[in-house]
Amino acid sequence: EPEVTQTPSHQVTQMGQxxxxxxxxxxxxxxxxxxxxxxGQKVEFLVSFYNNExxxxxxxxxxxxxxxxxDGSNFTLKIRSTKLEDSAMYFCASxxxxxxxxxxxxGPGTRLTVL
Amino acid sequence: KQEVTQIPAALSVPEGENLVLxxxxxxxxxxxxxxxxxxxxxxxxxxxxxxxxxxxxxSGRLNASLxxxxxxxTLYIAASxxxxxxxxxxxxxxxxxSGGGADGLxxxxxxxxxxxx
Numbered sequence: 001e002p003e004v005t006q007t008p009s010h011q012v013t014q015m016g017q018x019x020x021x022x023x024x025x026x027x028x029x030x031x032x033x034x035x036x037x038x039x040g041q042k043v044e045f046l047v048s049f050y051n052n053e054x055x056x057x058x059x060x061x062x063x064x065x066x067x068x069x070x071d072g073s074n075f076t077l078k079i080r081s082t083k084l085e086d087s088a089m090y091f092c093a094s095x096x097x098x099x100x101x102x103x104x105x106x107g108p109g110t111r112l113t114v115l
Numbered sequence: 116k117q118e119v120t121q122i123p124a125a126l127s128v129p130e131g132e133n134l135v136l137x138x139x140x141x142x143x144x145x146x147x148x149x150x151x152x153x154x155x156x157x158x159x160x161x162x163x164x165x166x167x168x169x170x171x172x173x174s175g176r177l178n179a180s181l182x183x184x185x186x187x188x189t190l191y192i193a194a195s196x197x198x199x200x201x202x203x204x205x206x207x208x209x210x211x212x213s214g215g216g217a218d219g220l221x222x223x224x225x226x227x228x229x230x231x232x
Contacts, residue, residue: 045219
């Protein structure tokens with residue numbers, strides 16, 4: 001069964017450094033998403049992406065964040081200057097067509113630790 | 116702003132029992148509602164999706180209902196098994212699809228379920 005994959009599974013970085021989290025969505029899907037989950041808290045929406053541009057973003061997704069689809073398979077989240085509070089599990093998701101029957105499929109996550 | 120609440124926060128029951136997990140949301144203008152399962156340190160696995168026009172969906176031992184007007188959904192698990200132990204998350208797509216965008220899900224905090232062998 002097709003699945004969303006994410007790399008790395010765990011990333012440790014120093015405060016102020018840039019990190020890039022990578023995702024490979026399911027191949028025939030058109031909509032891509034990033035979510036984060038701070039330990040012990042709710043899963044929170046960050047951004048959605050369709051047709052090579054951002055469709056929607058939350059108030060969390062400020063100027064330190066950016067997303068890109070650099071080729072036909074990868075979808076990346078860049079955090080420009082990491083802060084301690086960026087430590088979280090980051091999930092990528094994809095969905096096929098954006099209709100009301102459309103399930104979002106999640107990857108296994110990247111655990112980001114900012115020291 | 117859409118808020119999703121799940122009750123109870125934690126539940127521990129003996130194997131074999133039927134159980135109900137509850138989800139409520141504040142804005143009834145949803146596109147669909149999804150139930151997910153999350154195992155410790157893992158990603159989210161989609162269990163069921165209910166469109167806003169539907170009342171329920173079934174998959175195996177799972178049945179999810181939706182009462183959009185009252186802002187409630189329930190997940191019924193029949194004949195629970197130890198392998199059902201996980202955190203169950205409810206999420207809503209809070210806006211109507213207009214043909215141009217992709218909507219982020221709003222999640223509840225989850226119900227942590229333990230099935231005792």
